[in-house]
Amino acid sequence: xxxxxxxxxxxxxxxxxxxxxxxxxxxxxxxxxxxxxxxxxxxxxxxxxxxxxxxxxxxxxxxxxxxxxxxxxxxxxxxxxxxxxxxxxxxxxxxxxxxxxxxxxxxxxxxxxxxxxxxxxxxxxxxxxxxxxxxxxxxxxxxxxxxxxxxxxxxxxxxxxxxxxxxxxxxxxxxxxxxxxxxxxxxxxxxxxxxxxxxxxxxxxxxxxxxxxxxxxxxxxxxxxxxxxxxxxxxxxxxxxxxxxxxxxxxxxxxxxxxxxxxxxxxxxxxxxxxxxxxxxxxxxxxxxxxxxxxxxxxxxxxxxxxxxxxxxxxxxxxxxxxxxxxxxxxxxxxxxxxxxxxxxxxxxxxxxxxxxxxxxxxxxxxxxxxxxxxxxxxxxxxxxxxxxxxxxxxxxxxxxxxxx
Amino acid sequence: xxxxxxxxxxxxxxxxxxxxxxxxxxxxxxxxxxxxxxxxxxxxxxxxxxxxxxxxxxxxxxxxxxxxxxxxxxxxxxxxxxxxxxxxxxxxxxxxxxxxxxxxxxxxxxxxxxxxxxxxxxxxxxxxxxxxxxxxxxxxxxxxxxxxxxxxxxxxxxxxxxxxxxxxxxxxxxxxxxxxxxxxxxxxxxxxxxxxxxxxxxxxxxxxxxxxxxxxxxxxxxxxxxxxxxxxxxxxxxxxxxxxxxxxxxxxxxxxxxxxxxxxxxxxxxxxxxxxxxxxxxxxxxxxxxxxxxxxxxxxxxxxxxxxxxxxxxxxxxxxxxxxxxxxxxxxxxxxxxxxxxxxxxxxxxxxxxxxxxxxxxxxxxxxxxxxxxxxxxxxxxxxxxxxxxxxxxxxxxxxxxxxxxxxxxxxxxxxxxxxxxxxxxxxxxxxxxxxxxxxxxxxxxxxxxxxxxxxxxxxxxxxxxxxxxxxxxxxxxxxxxxxxxxxxxxxxxxxxxxxxxxxx
Ligand code: SF4
Ligand code: SF4
Ligand code: SF4
Numbered sequence: 001x002x003x004x005x006x007x008x009x010x011x012x013x014x015x016x017x018x019x020x021x022x023x024x025x026x027x028x029x030x031x032x033x034x035x036x037x038x039x040x041x042x043x044x045x046x047x048x049x050x051x052x053x054x055x056x057x058x059x060x061x062x063x064x065x066x067x068x069x070x071x072x073x074x075x076x077x078x079x080x081x082x083x084x085x086x087x088x089x090x091x092x093x094x095x096x097x098x099x100x101x102x103x104x105x106x107x108x109x110x111x112x113x114x115x116x117x118x119x120x121x122x123x124x125x126x127x128x129x130x131x132x133x134x135x136x137x138x139x140x141x142x143x144x145x146x147x148x149x150x151x152x153x154x155x156x157x158x159x160x161x162x163x164x165x166x167x168x169x170x171x172x173x174x175x176x177x178x179x180x181x182x183x184x185x186x187x188x189x190x191x192x193x194x195x196x197x198x199x200x201x202x203x204x205x206x207x208x209x210x211x212x213x214x215x216x217x218x219x220x221x222x223x224x225x226x227x228x229x230x231x232x233x234x235x236x237x238x239x240x241x242x243x244x245x246x247x248x249x250x251x252x253x254x255x256x257x258x259x260x261x262x263x264x265x266x267x268x269x270x271x272x273x274x275x276x277x278x279x280x281x282x283x284x285x286x287x288x289x290x291x292x293x294x295x296x297x298x299x300x301x302x303x304x305x306x307x308x309x310x311x312x313x314x315x316x317x318x319x320x321x322x323x324x325x326x327x328x329x330x331x332x333x334x335x336x337x338x339x340x341x342x343x344x345x346x347x348x349x350x351x352x353x354x355x356x357x358x359x360x361x362x363x364x365x366x367x368x369x370x371x372x373x374x375x376x377x378x379x380x381x382x383x384x385x386x387x388x389x390x391x392x393x394x395x396x397x398x399x400x401x402x403x404x405x
Numbered sequence: 406x407x408x409x410x411x412x413x414x415x416x417x418x419x420x421x422x423x424x425x426x427x428x429x430x431x432x433x434x435x436x437x438x439x440x441x442x443x444x445x446x447x448x449x450x451x452x453x454x455x456x457x458x459x460x461x462x463x464x465x466x467x468x469x470x471x472x473x474x475x476x477x478x479x480x481x482x483x484x485x486x487x488x489x490x491x492x493x494x495x496x497x498x499x500x501x502x503x504x505x506x507x508x509x510x511x512x513x514x515x516x517x518x519x520x521x522x523x524x525x526x527x528x529x530x531x532x533x534x535x536x537x538x539x540x541x542x543x544x545x546x547x548x549x550x551x552x553x554x555x556x557x558x559x560x561x562x563x564x565x566x567x568x569x570x571x572x573x574x575x576x577x578x579x580x581x582x583x584x585x586x587x588x589x590x591x592x593x594x595x596x597x598x599x600x601x602x603x604x605x606x607x608x609x610x611x612x613x614x615x616x617x618x619x620x621x622x623x624x625x626x627x628x629x630x631x632x633x634x635x636x637x638x639x640x641x642x643x644x645x646x647x648x649x650x651x652x653x654x655x656x657x658x659x660x661x662x663x664x665x666x667x668x669x670x671x672x673x674x675x676x677x678x679x680x681x682x683x684x685x686x687x688x689x690x691x692x693x694x695x696x697x698x699x700x701x702x703x704x705x706x707x708x709x710x711x712x713x714x715x716x717x718x719x720x721x722x723x724x725x726x727x728x729x730x731x732x733x734x735x736x737x738x739x740x741x742x743x744x745x746x747x748x749x750x751x752x753x754x755x756x757x758x759x760x761x762x763x764x765x766x767x768x769x770x771x772x773x774x775x776x777x778x779x780x781x782x783x784x785x786x787x788x789x790x791x792x793x794x795x796x797x798x799x800x801x802x803x804x805x806x807x808x809x810x811x812x813x814x815x816x817x818x819x820x821x822x823x824x825x826x827x828x829x830x831x832x833x834x835x836x837x838x839x840x841x842x843x844x845x846x847x848x849x850x851x852x853x854x855x856x857x858x859x860x861x862x863x864x865x866x867x868x869x870x871x872x873x874x875x876x877x878x879x880x881x882x883x884x885x886x887x888x889x890x891x892x893x894x895x896x897x898x899x900x901x902x903x904x905x906x907x908x909x910x
Pocket of ligand 1: 419423424425426427428429430431448464465466467468469470
């Protein structure tokens with residue numbers, strides 16, 4: 001597959017940062033991983049073989065009420081140690097080795113195992129008014145920070161992250177993603193600049209059902225990390241992308257902000273732009289900016305955030321990294337480059353470049369059918385629109401906002 | 406009278422070739438160093454009382470005067486330096502307490518110089534502030550942990566959170582507390598005007614706010630200190646914020662004293678004390694003997710200002726500063742100002758100025774860490790003060806965790822202060838730390854305000870350049886962002902308290 005796609009690479013490409021691509025069926029129609037692998041492979045030169053990964057939603061329908069923990073281990077001893085911890089906290093409804101297809105292009109994989117779990121009732125008692133989600137976050141933080149060689153890289157329900165060191169298309173092959181069916185796929189090819197190649201360091205970063213793929217460098221990382229520390233999030237990986245995943249968890253899940261408000265907090269309008277917004281929206285944007293200064297993401301980035309109910313793409317407020325959106329029927333595509341979309345979608349109905357700081361949002365149209373009633377209620381609250389008002393005054397803003405439903 | 410053992414600190418050299426006997430120097434030196442000998446038709450000098458303020462040298466039309474640090478080079482000794490010996494001579498003469506002004510001048514004073522800033526290369530583009538927006542707008546005041554929206558509305562969610570009152574600064578730099586009395590009317594006016602013109606705040610200090618300055622109220626933070634000078638309801642109402650002064654970096658743990666001879670008609674009105682009476686600020690507030698008492702004062706002030714103004718509490722950086730700051734935040738303060746041991750003053754006992762308190766670098770890092778550990782960092786803004794010399798110091802402080810800084814000495818230097826450290830004599834030749842009308846006239850508030858605005862503008866530009874270099878375009882992404890700091894020449898312990906990595910890490 002890799003060779004097949006290499007032929008189509010255009011010769012003159014910029015080598016800069018990373019590649020991200022995502023696709024979603026808004027009616028929740030299952031798709032195999034084949035297309036997303038082709039899409040990310042199209043941007044081969046944006047990666048350097050030191051990391052690739054995928055997130056897939058809807059892949060464990062028969063276990064959809066269990067948290068699927070994907071764990072990587074350095075050695076068999078680490079597995080025993082971590083499993084003791086998991087079984088102390090959780091009822092395990094099933095576990096298995098994550099199926100892989102050995103490949104010469106993907107070397108030195110760790111031990112990869114997955115568990116389908118719920119927190120034990122007696123453990124939940126310790127969490128007082130907190131939810132099972134909070135307990136899972138705690139478990140993940142505990143394993144990732146305290147266990148010697150165990151690392152949880154995926155912990156959501158009915159979704160999973162597959163990642164490692166290698167080019168993304170090889171990683172996709174290695175994990176046999178063509179055998180999974182998902183309604184959302186996101187992917188990442190890495191050109192690491194600040195950490196050495198390690199399986200856990202590849203994208204997506206994930207916590208609960210949040211998955212984040214990211215292109216860029218967050219210059220506000222130092223304060224984002226310390227800000228999250230206030231709220232009990234430990235940034236074990238020392239990478240930018242991790243903070244984005246945690247910020248989404250904090251702002252959307254814990255603080256119950258709609259996605260649009262969360263994006264407004266993380267990539268707020270500049271003050272003069274903000275002053276020109278209509279009043280209701282201005283007060284909201286201003287308050288968000290004042291209160292969430294520690295969550296502001298600075299520096300160049302484009303980010304794709306996946307969650308059970310949809311996909312959010314957004315980039316920094318000065319638009320220093322590329323992000324293209326496209327639609328065709330019930331399909332929504334977001335990628336670093338248009339070519340990656342056209343690779344898997346012949347004639348998109350609309351294609352547009354996202355404006356700085358303006359999120360592109362895709363949501364399940366009938367979430368009840370796909371994610372159940374409870375999650376649907378949450379999704380509705382998170383997806384609600386803020387008081388109307390032009391987004392930022394960028395020439396492209398109007399068009400971008402118009403293209404998104 | 407026998408000859409004094411104390412030797413002159415400065416040599417006043419006059420080049421006879423250049424001197425035209427115009428007597429400018431005679432009129433300019435309030436210390437009467439220069440005199441005109443009518444008979445000899447020649448300017449003479451008594452350099453024993455020269456404080457090295459450079460006023461005469463600056464104003465001499467022919468550049469005839471050079472002021473140089475005088476030797477007293479006693480036998481070389483690293484312990485018993487000339488300064489130490491001279492101080493003992495002085496005390497043996499008078500039996501008094503050694504006095505100093507401005508900030509700690511001992512050699513070991515600045516850790517900012519051991520901290521270096523980051524810049525982007527390749528992976529993250531640096532930003533050119535001349536072409537791209539670069540935001541320094543800073544909000545001081547309590548912030549909630551989360552913004553709440555109410556969803557019941559048809560027109561989309563509306564804001565349920567009501568923010569506590571905030572001070573809005575166009576740049577994260579304010580002028581620190583300097584009272585009218587310690588500084589002149591014109592110096593005070595320069596600071597107040599400049600704060601208004603640049604969109605920041607000046608601090609009244611503990612000496613009240615003369616009615617003439619009320620129009621500057623929207624850009625003034627007024628202090629309530631242990632002496633309660635000038636405090637009445639109008640004073641609280643007219644200001645943008647109220648600061649309870651517990652302590653000051655230059656002299657933690659001790660009070661203040663404005664001698665009666667400085668209390669003229671205007672100062673008496675401002676301080677609300679009789680003309681000619683000493684204005685004594687007790688060491689502690691006599692109604693604050695515990696954190697609960699502080700809470701009562703904070704809430705009395707909040708009540709008095711109808712919860713419309715942030716209440717700040719200023720403390721000196723002392724050993725337990727982190728725990729104290731945490732207590733202050735929990736007591737309800739909206740802003741905590743921490744004054745490091747380099748902070749300036751109009752008068753302080755030298756031994757206290759140079760030996761009590763801890764450096765702002767460590768205090769600030771410890772306070773920011775502590776408030777974050779306790780999850781209460783949002784509840785109050787942290788303002789650092791004490792010896793900020795340049796925009797680089799400011800950037801480093803903000804990256805360590807300050808929301809904003811107060812500058813005092815730097816502002817006075819902008820007004821012409823030459824750091825002679827003799828403010829307590831009341832004879833400031835630059836018209837700053839004096840009430841003598843002959844001297845205060847030397848400072849024109851129009852020019853003073855313009856120079857201060859220039860300083861703020863210059864520093865703000867530099868801050869923007871440094872932020873742009875780091876690839877940051879909003880001050881909130883610099884605040885507390887210690888990833889952009891590296892230490893050189895610091896011990897592991899120092900690095901860990903500052904919470905920064907060593908250069909190369
Ligand atoms: S001001 Fe200069 S020129 Fe004039 S008398 Fe003094 S030293 Fe001489
Ligand atoms: S005290 Fe100042 S004005 Fe007087 S002689 Fe010394 S430097 Fe000149
Ligand atoms: S204010 Fe005046 S007296 Fe004080 S140090 Fe500056 S120049 Fe000297």
